[in-house]
Amino acid sequence: MIDTHAHLSSRFSEEIKIEDLDYVILAASCLLDSKDNLELSKINKKLVPAIGIHPQEINDDFATLEKLYDDRVVAIGECGLEFTDEVNEVEKKKQIELFRKQIVMSQNVNRPLIVHSRQASDEMLEILGEYKNLRGVIHCYSGRKKRIQKYLNLPGEWYFGIDGNLTYEIGLEEVVKNIPKDRLILETDSPYLTPVPFRGEKNCPEYVKYVYQKVSEIWQMTFETTERIIDDNAKRLFNLV
Numbered sequence: 001m002i003d004t005h006a007h008l009s010s011r012f013s014e015e016i017k018i019e020d021l022d023y024v025i026l027a028a029s030c031l032l033d034s035k036d037n038l039e040l041s042k043i044n045k046k047l048v049p050a051i052g053i054h055p056q057e058i059n060d061d062f063a064t065l066e067k068l069y070d071d072r073v074v075a076i077g078e079c080g081l082e083f084t085d086e087v088n089e090v091e092k093k094k095q096i097e098l099f100r101k102q103i104v105m106s107q108n109v110n111r112p113l114i115v116h117s118r119q120a121s122d123e124m125l126e127i128l129g130e131y132k133n134l135r136g137v138i139h140c141y142s143g144r145k146k147r148i149q150k151y152l153n154l155p156g157e158w159y160f161g162i163d164g165n166l167t168y169e170i171g172l173e174e175v176v177k178n179i180p181k182d183r184l185i186l187e188t189d190s191p192y193l194t195p196v197p198f199r200g201e202k203n204c205p206e207y208v209k210y211v212y213q214k215v216s217e218i219w220q221m222t223f224e225t226t227e228r229i230i231d232d233n234a235k236r237l238f239n240l241v
């Protein structure tokens with residue numbers, strides 16, 4: 001099992017239980033997270049770092065992010081667009097600018113993108129469609145069924161990240177049924193989105209097994225087969241051995 005999206009920054013002193021997992025991809029929301037992820041990856045080789053700046057952190061400096069990059073980094077993100085009602089036009093422009101810089105960076109360093117998209121699907125599809133040969137994951141995919149095909153039609157190679165809310169949001173089952181089996185990866189988004197039966201508590205990477213379990217029920221396949229398919233996807237996308 002692989003948790004392809006967890007926020008574990010600043011949790012150096014805590015014991016992070018990951019014995020059951022092959023890897024945990026450490027997603028970054030800001031420069032501080034990015035630095036922490038690189039440090040955490042030294043503790044355990046199963047912890048693999050991403051670096052990136054989330055659209056809510058538009059004041060973080062991109063040039064500093066670029067300098068943080070080294071060979072250990074498996075992905076750029078999470079980055080993207082968050083166009084909630086409180087975000088004004090100037091901020092939207094800044095988000096787009098910062099996102100484009102991270103897209104170009106991902107091309108330059110040949111690493112996939114971890115994309116955060118909230119209330120910005122049309123803009124997201126338009127921007128991603130402008131670049132050739134991008135690869136990445138639409139993290140915590142909550143778009144409708146009908147948008148899945150639009151992402152699949154983009155140039156490049158796109159995956160869908162599904163989280164613990166699959167265990168309690170009925171509509172997401174239909175979404176999962178419509179994602180091609182070779183384009184699905186699973187995440188916890190720890191410490192958020194805790195799956196049933198631990199909903200309401202703090203999430204941790206090992207709870208990704210409940211998301212695997214749910215997918216195996218939806219696919220009507222054994223846990224082992226489900227795990228093999230999904231782990232192959234994650235290894236292909238993030239170039240893990």
Ligand SMILES: [Zn+2]
Nearest residue numbers: 005027078189
């Ligand atoms: Zn996240």
